[in-house]
Amino acid sequence: MEEQLMSVIGLRGATVFDSTGRDPHRADLRLHDDVIDKGTGPADEVLDLDGHTVLPGFIDAHAHVGLLSLYGQAFWSAAEQAGYVFRNLRESLDQGFTTLRDLGGIDGGVLKAIKAGLINGPRVHPSGQILSQIGGHGDMRPKFSDEPDNPGLGGGLVRNHALCTGPDQVRAAVRNQFRRGATQIKMFVTGGVLSEGDPLESPQFTVEEIRAAQDEAQSHGSYVTVHAHTDTGLLRALEAGVRSFEHASMIDEETASALQRSGSTVVPTLAVDEILASDPAAWGVPDHLLDDLDHLHTEQRRSLTMLHDLGVSLGSGADLIGTEQRTRARQIYLMAKEIGLANAIESATRVNAELLRISDRVGTIEPGKLADLVIYEGDAAEDPEIIGTRPPKYVIQSGRIIRRL
Numbered sequence: 001m002e003e004q005l006m007s008v009i010g011l012r013g014a015t016v017f018d019s020t021g022r023d024p025h026r027a028d029l030r031l032h033d034d035v036i037d038k039g040t041g042p043a044d045e046v047l048d049l050d051g052h053t054v055l056p057g058f059i060d061a062h063a064h065v066g067l068l069s070l071y072g073q074a075f076w077s078a079a080e081q082a083g084y085v086f087r088n089l090r091e092s093l094d095q096g097f098t099t100l101r102d103l104g105g106i107d108g109g110v111l112k113a114i115k116a117g118l119i120n121g122p123r124v125h126p127s128g129q130i131l132s133q134i135g136g137h138g139d140m141r142p143k144f145s146d147e148p149d150n151p152g153l154g155g156g157l158v159r160n161h162a163l164c165t166g167p168d169q170v171r172a173a174v175r176n177q178f179r180r181g182a183t184q185i186k187m188f189v190t191g192g193v194l195s196e197g198d199p200l201e202s203p204q205f206t207v208e209e210i211r212a213a214q215d216e217a218q219s220h221g222s223y224v225t226v227h228a229h230t231d232t233g234l235l236r237a238l239e240a241g242v243r244s245f246e247h248a249s250m251i252d253e254e255t256a257s258a259l260q261r262s263g264s265t266v267v268p269t270l271a272v273d274e275i276l277a278s279d280p281a282a283w284g285v286p287d288h289l290l291d292d293l294d295h296l297h298t299e300q301r302r303s304l305t306m307l308h309d310l311g312v313s314l315g316s317g318a319d320l321i322g323t324e325q326r327t328r329a330r331q332i333y334l335m336a337k338e339i340g341l342a343n344a345i346e347s348a349t350r351v352n353a354e355l356l357r358i359s360d361r362v363g364t365i366e367p368g369k370l371a372d373l374v375i376y377e378g379d380a381a382e383d384p385e386i387i388g389t390r391p392p393k394y395v396i397q398s399g400r401i402i403r404r405l
């Protein structure tokens with residue numbers, strides 16, 4: 001990794017995917033301090049990018065840089081957890097991700113450490129703890145113990161779930177996340193594959209409870225996004241006013257149409273399946289859940305295509321977990337296989353920026369936007385598979401070249 005400050009950088013001759021809806025085209029760009037500038041002119045450094053592809057810095061709308069182990073993270077030392085979290089952040093940047101929305105685990109302390117320059121990392125939008133009902137997807141306690149599975153570290157950093165019951169406890173949990181620096185709230189409203197005892201199709205939390213979270217988040221000028229694989233829970237959240245959805249993996253056409261009519265955004269998550277499937281034993285995934293995981297993966301792709309065909313706004317999230325989060329861009333590669341590369345790139349840039357409410361600054365390549373860029377060797381218009389199968393050659397964050405291969 002190399003760090004340097006340049007006041008003006010010229011990018012010459014690359015194929016540009018600008019995420020504005022325009023087709024990929026050859027263009028020169030000029031970066032003036034931290035923003036993308038109009039026109040051409042002298043530069044302190046010129047990168048000759050003939051045969052290269054320039055894209056807006058990637059945004060992962062569904063990250064878990066602090067979720068290091070599915071079972072037993074509570075037994076790890078604070079120092080190890082911090083080390084892995086910081087490495088996950090640095091490596092996200094190396095993969096071209098200049099912004100992450102973390103959907104459960106880390107709190108606002110991490111954000112402060114990045115802003116203070118103590119850690120090299122993307123712009124982070126933390127959620128703090130994920131709200132879960134008792135016995136729900138986030139209740140990972142041993143069945144016959146009432147002790148929290150991950151009590152969290154005294155000074156913050158990683159705390160995965162907040163168990164709550166009833167609108168009052170939900171409100172308190174939401175307020176606590178914002179108190180610790182969350183920028184949005186994450187809630188489980190259906191079952192999941194890797195939690196036992198709560199079927200995937202079970203709705204979790206009542207409409208009243210979800211509405212309490214949504215109302216409280218709105219009071220804070222923010223929003224709730226919900227983990228929802230299946231119909232009933234998803235529709236409850238929609239009724240409660242939620243407009244941001246994760247996974248939507250196994251839904252029917254009626255639910256997909258309801259999402260479209262409400263103007264909601266769905267973040268499909270495909271990349272996590274690959275890492276779990278590659279070595280389930282290492283993840284502690286029991287054998288009897290392997291078929292469920294496989295079925296989910298097939299259903300995810302079916303739902304994604306249906307949502308795309310109906311014109312539902314699609315974000316993009318890798319949902320990576322663990323200590324080696326090095327395949328974040330696989331999400332773009334896998335989505336491109338279903339909906340085409342240009343759409344997959346727009347999902348991971350412009351749409352995610354809109355979802356995170358930062359599209360006035362990032363998400364597209366346009367004059368005046370922050371100079372967050374990722375540059376690959378090779379022309380992605382000719383060879384779409386370069387995205388997600390090789391590391392980027394340069395990563396630029398706010399006009400600083402922070403990676404150069």
Ligand SMILES: [Zn+2]
Nearest residue numbers: 062064103319
């Ligand atoms: Zn997740």
